[in-house]
Amino acid sequence: xxxxxxxxARRGRIEIIPMIDVMFFLLVTFMLASLSxxxxxSLPVNLPKGSAAPMQPKTPVTLTVTKExxxxxxKTPVTLxxxxxxxxxxxxxxxxxxxxxxxxxxxxGLVVEAMLRARQAGAEHFxxxxxxxx
Numbered sequence: 433x434x435x436x437x438x439x440x441a442r443r444g445r446i447e448i449i450p451m452i453d454v455m456f457f458l459l460v461t462f463m464l465a466s467l468s469x470x471x472x473x474s475l476p477v478n479l480p481k482g483s484a485a486p487m488q489p490k491t492p493v494t495l496t497v498t499k500e501x502x503x504x505x506x507k508t509p510v511t512l513x514x515x516x517x518x519x520x521x522x523x524x525x526x527x528x529x530x531x532x533x534x535x536x537x538x539x540x541g542l543v544v545e546a547m548l549r550a551r552q553a554g555a556e557h558f559x560x561x562x563x564x565x566x
Contacts, residue, residue, distance in 0.1 A: 477534070477538075478499070478535050479533065482564075484562065492559065493519065493522050493523065493528065493529075494561075495519075495530050495550060498535050499537035501538070501542055503542075505522060516549050517553075519549075519550055519555065523555060528554070528556070530550050532546075532547065
């Protein structure tokens with residue numbers, strides 16, 4: 433009498449469809465994670481063109497000056513008179529950096545005055561935002 437094994441030896445299969453689903457899930461996860469890492473604290477303005485070295489991964493305060501002459505600190509509207517008090521509370525370290533995001537058509541005198549008020553509030557390093565290009 434011939435006895436049959438309880439488990440028949442079967443050859444394994446690799447299913448490709450679940451593997452494709454996992455790869456698409458990982459792709460979407462990494463895309464969303466990279467989008468959330470972007471620093472979006474400024475308002476859209478027409479930036480001048482230029483080139484510079486990439487910034488350090490700190491989170492500096494963004495000072496935006498629009499072509500209409502409006503001033504914003506990280507999307508918070510301020511005036512030249514109130515800027516020093518608001519900025520002093522936003523600066524975390526005494527050597528904090530401030531990114532100047534001024535429109536190409538903004539008045540230069542207003543931008544310089546805003547930078548002077550930022551220096552009075554305790555800012556030491558200024559970075560100027562530009563478009564990448566020639």
